[in-house]
Amino acid sequence: MVKLFADGGSRLNEKLQLVAVSARKAGQDRGVDLGAYRWVDDPVALASDPNIDVFVELIGGAGGVAKAAVEAALARGAHVVTANKALLAVHGAQLATLAERNGAKLLFEAAVGGGVPMVKALKESVAGSRASSVAGILNGTCNYILTEMENSGRSFEAVLAEAQSMGYAEADPTTDVGGFDAAHKLTILSAIAFGTRPDYEHVRIQGIERVTLTDIRLAAKLGYRIKLIAKGALADGAVEMHVRPACLSYDHPLASVNGSLNALVVDAEPSGQLTFIGRGAGEGPTAASVASDLIDLAEGRAGFAFGKPLSQLAAAPRATPAERGRYYLRLLVKDRPGVVAAISDRLAHEEISIESFLQMPVHSGPAVPIVLTTQTCSRAKIEAAVRAIEALDVVAEAPLLMPVEQAGQSWGRS
Amino acid sequence: MVKLFADGGSRLNEKLQLVAVSARKAGQDRGVDLGAYRWVDDPVALASDPNIDVFVELIGGAGGVAKAAVEAALARGAHVVTANKALLAVHGAQLATLAERNGAKLLFEAAVGGGVPMVKALKESVAGSRASSVAGILNGTCNYILTEMENSGRSFEAVLAEAQSMGYAEADPTTDVGGFDAAHKLTILSAIAFGTRPDYEHVRIQGIERVTLTDIRLAAKLGYRIKLIAKGALADGAVEMHVRPACLSYDHPLASVNGSLNALVVDAEPSGQLTFIGRGAGEGPTAASVASDLIDLAEGRAGFAFGKPLSQLAAAPRATPAERGRYYLRLLVKDRPGVVAAISDRLAHEEISIESFLQMPVHSGPAVPIVLTTQTCSRAKIEAAVRAIEALDVVAEAPLLMPVEQAGQSWGRS
Numbered sequence: 001m002v003k004l005f006a007d008g009g010s011r012l013n014e015k016l017q018l019v020a021v022s023a024r025k026a027g028q029d030r031g032v033d034l035g036a037y038r039w040v041d042d043p044v045a046l047a048s049d050p051n052i053d054v055f056v057e058l059i060g061g062a063g064g065v066a067k068a069a070v071e072a073a074l075a076r077g078a079h080v081v082t083a084n085k086a087l088l089a090v091h092g093a094q095l096a097t098l099a100e101r102n103g104a105k106l107l108f109e110a111a112v113g114g115g116v117p118m119v120k121a122l123k124e125s126v127a128g129s130r131a132s133s134v135a136g137i138l139n140g141t142c143n144y145i146l147t148e149m150e151n152s153g154r155s156f157e158a159v160l161a162e163a164q165s166m167g168y169a170e171a172d173p174t175t176d177v178g179g180f181d182a183a184h185k186l187t188i189l190s191a192i193a194f195g196t197r198p199d200y201e202h203v204r205i206q207g208i209e210r211v212t213l214t215d216i217r218l219a220a221k222l223g224y225r226i227k228l229i230a231k232g233a234l235a236d237g238a239v240e241m242h243v244r245p246a247c248l249s250y251d252h253p254l255a256s257v258n259g260s261l262n263a264l265v266v267d268a269e270p271s272g273q274l275t276f277i278g279r280g281a282g283e284g285p286t287a288a289s290v291a292s293d294l295i296d297l298a299e300g301r302a303g304f305a306f307g308k309p310l311s312q313l314a315a316a317p318r319a320t321p322a323e324r325g326r327y328y329l330r331l332l333v334k335d336r337p338g339v340v341a342a343i344s345d346r347l348a349h350e351e352i353s354i355e356s357f358l359q360m361p362v363h364s365g366p367a368v369p370i371v372l373t374t375q376t377c378s379r380a381k382i383e384a385a386v387r388a389i390e391a392l393d394v395v396a397e398a399p400l401l402m403p404v405e406q407a408g409q410s411w412g413r414s
Numbered sequence: 415m416v417k418l419f420a421d422g423g424s425r426l427n428e429k430l431q432l433v434a435v436s437a438r439k440a441g442q443d444r445g446v447d448l449g450a451y452r453w454v455d456d457p458v459a460l461a462s463d464p465n466i467d468v469f470v471e472l473i474g475g476a477g478g479v480a481k482a483a484v485e486a487a488l489a490r491g492a493h494v495v496t497a498n499k500a501l502l503a504v505h506g507a508q509l510a511t512l513a514e515r516n517g518a519k520l521l522f523e524a525a526v527g528g529g530v531p532m533v534k535a536l537k538e539s540v541a542g543s544r545a546s547s548v549a550g551i552l553n554g555t556c557n558y559i560l561t562e563m564e565n566s567g568r569s570f571e572a573v574l575a576e577a578q579s580m581g582y583a584e585a586d587p588t589t590d591v592g593g594f595d596a597a598h599k600l601t602i603l604s605a606i607a608f609g610t611r612p613d614y615e616h617v618r619i620q621g622i623e624r625v626t627l628t629d630i631r632l633a634a635k636l637g638y639r640i641k642l643i644a645k646g647a648l649a650d651g652a653v654e655m656h657v658r659p660a661c662l663s664y665d666h667p668l669a670s671v672n673g674s675l676n677a678l679v680v681d682a683e684p685s686g687q688l689t690f691i692g693r694g695a696g697e698g699p700t701a702a703s704v705a706s707d708l709i710d711l712a713e714g715r716a717g718f719a720f721g722k723p724l725s726q727l728a729a730a731p732r733a734t735p736a737e738r739g740r741y742y743l744r745l746l747v748k749d750r751p752g753v754v755a756a757i758s759d760r761l762a763h764e765e766i767s768i769e770s771f772l773q774m775p776v777h778s779g780p781a782v783p784i785v786l787t788t789q790t791c792s793r794a795k796i797e798a799a800v801r802a803i804e805a806l807d808v809v810a811e812a813p814l815l816m817p818v819e820q821a822g823q824s825w826g827r828s
Contacts, residue, residue: 109539116688117539120538124534125523125531125703128701128704128705129529129702129706251670253691256670269698271698271702272528272698272702274530274531274690274692275690276690277667277688277689277691278688278689279686282686288540288542288682288686291542291543292542295538299717300714301713301715301717303713303715
C-alpha cells in the first residue's frame with residue numbers, strides 16, 4: 001500500500017494523501033521508506049485522529065485491535081478500507097450499521113479474492129441481475145496444497161510443511177486448511193449476492209485435512225479433481241452456504257483453477273454465468289484492491305458496504321438443504337472376504353446405486369482403500385449409508401464423503 | 415431491457431422510470447407489453463426530448479441514426495447508455511468530449527463482453543494497478559464456429575451456414591468472422607486499460623475465414639486449440655493492437671473458453687493477472703449490463719466514459735511491433751519429391767528452426783496439407799520465409815500463419 005503512494009500511484013492522485021502509519025514494529029524493513037510519514041504506535045489512536053478521513057485496516061482478526069480501530073474510525077464518520085474478512089464475516093452487519101449512522105463508507109475489495117474484484121462485481125455489475133448462486137475457490141493456501149499434492153505426489157502433511165517453511169501457510173494452519181478463511185469470504189460474498197445479512201454462523205464448514213493423496217489419485221482415475229469449494233445458494237428465499245472439498249469433473253470452470261489462484265463463479269439471470277479468476281492473496285493483489293477502494297472513495301462513487309442499506313438486507317431463513325447429488329466415498333477397509341458385499345449391501349439398503357467402484361492394490365499396510373461414486377441420491381440417504389458402513393468392523397477409519405460436481409449446463413464451459 | 419422494467423427490475427428502483435420507446439417497427443412482438451409506454455417513431459426525436467434524462471441506444475452501427483441519436487442526447491446533457499461498440503470504437507473520443515462538455519455520462523458496459531463486466535473492471539477495479547496487456551475472446555460467433563468445427567468435424571462454411579440459419583450469425587457475416595467486431599471491442603478495452611484515446615484504425619485485423627478443419631485437427635495433434643484472439647499491449651508507452659486467430663496450448667486460460675462465451679485476460683501489476691469469463695452476447699446479458707449502467711447512473715457513481723477525462727487520454731504512438739514468438743504454418747502443397755526439402759530450405763535461410771512437422775495422408779485431391787511449428791523467431795523472419803515458400807510452384811494456395819501461445823508463467827493457470 002505505502003509503496004503505491006511512494007511510487008506516485010497509478011490513478012491515485014492529489015485527492016489522496018498518506019498521513020500516518022501504524023504497525024506493530026516501527027523499525028522493520030518494509031521495502032519502502034516510511035520516513036516521510038507520521039508514525040503512530042496505537043492503531044486505535046490513529047483511527048481516532050480527526051485529521052484522517054480514511055483509515056486503512058490491514059491488521060486482521062475478527063476482534064481485538066482491528067475491530068476497535070475500525071469502530072473508532074467509523075464512529076467519528078471516517079471511511080474505512082479493510083482487507084479483514086474475519087471481522088466482516090463476524091461483525092459485518094454491526095459495522096455496516098455504524099458506518100451508515102455516521103455517514104462513513106466501509107469498503108473491503110481486498111478482503112475477498114485478493115486482486116480479483118469479486119466484491120465490486122457482485123455489488124455493482126451483478127446489480128442488474130439476480131444471483132442464484134456463488135461458488136468459488138477462495139483460499140489460495142488450500143488450493144496450492146491440493147495442486148501440489150496432485151503435481152508432486154506428496155502427502156498433505158509434506159506439502160503443508162513446505163508451504164509453512166516458505167511462508168505460504170501459517171504456523172497454525174487451521175484457519176486456512178480447516179475451511180474457516182474460505183467461510184469468512186463466502187459469508188461476505190453471499191450477503192452481497194443475495195441481499196441478505198452476513199451470517200457466518202450459518203456456513204457449514206469442512207476442511208481439506210482429511211483429503212489424502214489416495215483420494216487425489218483415485219478421483220483422477222475417475223475423471224475428477226478435488227478442490228475446496230465455497231458455495232452459497234439462494235432457493236425459495238432461503239440461503240444455504242457451505243465450504244467443503246468436492247470432486248469436480250475436469251470440464252468444470254473451477255477445475256482448472258490451480259495453485260494459489262482464487263476464482264468465483266456467479267450464476268445470475270439475465271446476465272448468465274460469470275467467472276472471475278486471479279491472484280487471491282499477497283502484497284500486490286491486496287494493495288491493488290485497497291487502491292481501487294481508495295479511488296472509489298476519492299471519486300465519490302463508494303456505495304453501501306453490502307450493496308444496500310443494512311435495513312434492506314433480509315435476515316434470510318437458513319435453508320435446510322434437501323440436497324441431492326452424486327457422491328464420492330472413500331473407505332479404508334481391512335482386506336477380508338465379503339467386504340465389498342457388505343458395503344454394497346449397506347448402500348442398497350438406502351436404495352443408492354453405485355456408478356463406479358475402484359479398489360487399488362496396496363504394497364504395505366493392513367488397510368485397503370476403496371473408492372466409489374454413487375448415482376444421484378439424497379444427501380440424507382448417503383449419510384445414513386455411510387453411518388452403517390462406518391459401523392462395520394472391517395472399516396479401518398472414518399470414511400471421506402465428498403459431492404461430485406459436473407460442469408453441467410449451467411456452467412457453460414467445455 | 416424493457417422486460418427488466420416490466421418485471422420491476424432487480425435493484426432498479428423508483429429512481430428510474432421508463433418513459434418512451436422507439437424501434438423500427440411498433441407492432442412487433444417483443445415478449446413484453448409496451449402498451450404502457452409512449453411510442454416515438456424517430457429515435458433522434460426521442461433522444462432530443464427534454465423530459466428524458468437517460469437515452470438507451472441499442473440500435474447499432476458506427477454512424478447513421480444511432481450516432482445522430484446519441485449525439486442529440488449528449489448535446490443537451492442527457493446521459494447515454496449504449497451497447498454500440500462500432501460507434502464507440504470509431505467515434506468514442508468525439509462522443510466522450512461531447513458528453514464531458516455537456517455534463518453528461520456515456521456508459522457502455524453492454525458494448526463489450528455482453529454480461530461480463532469488462533468495462534467496469536478495467537475502469538474501476540484495475541484503476542489501482544497498471545495494465546500491460548488485455549487479451550480476449552470477444553466475438554461469440556467466431557468462438558462458436560471454431561468450437562463447433564472442432565466438436566462436429568464440419569467445415570467453416572457448414573457451421574457458419576448453420577449459425578446463420580439459427581440466427582447466431584448475421585446474413586452478412588463479415589463483421590464477425592472478419593474480426594471487425596472483436597476489433598471494435600478491443601479498441602474500447604485498450605483505451606480504458608492503457609489510458610489512451612480509442613484508435614480503431616490502429617488495430618491489425620485478421621479474421622477466421624481461412625481457418626480450415628484441417629488446421630483445427632492438425633493443431634489439436636500438436637497440442638493446440640485455435641481461437642480468435644483480440645490483444646492489446648502497452649510497451650514503452652506505445653500501444654499495439656491486433657485481432658487474429660492463434661494456436662493456444664490447452665493450459666492457456668483462454669483455450670477452454672468455448673462456444674459463444676467471451677473472456678478477457680488482463681495482465682496488470684500489482685493486482686496480477688485477472689480473467690473474466692461469461693456470456694458475450696444475447697438479450698439477457700445485454701439487458702443485465704445496460705441495467706448495471708442505469709443503476710450506476712441512479713446511484714450517482716458513473717465516471718468518465720473511458721475512465722479519465724478525454725484530455726488526459728494519451729494519443730499513444732502506434733507501436734511498430736518487433737514481435738518474436740513461435741508460429742504455426744499450414745501449407746497446401748502438391749505431393750512431389752523434394753517439397754519438404756524446399757520448404758525446410760526457405761526456413762533455414764531465415765535461420766528459423768522447426769519445432770514440429772506434420773504431414774498427414776489425404777484421401778482425395780491433389781494438394782497435401784503440411785503443418786509445422788517453429789521455435790522462437792522474429793515475425794519479420796517468418797514472414798520473409800513464408801513469402802519465399804509461397805513463391806515455390808509446389809505451393810497450392812496461400813499459407814496460413816498463426817502465432818502459437820503457451821500459458822507461460824504470466825498466465826498462471828495450469
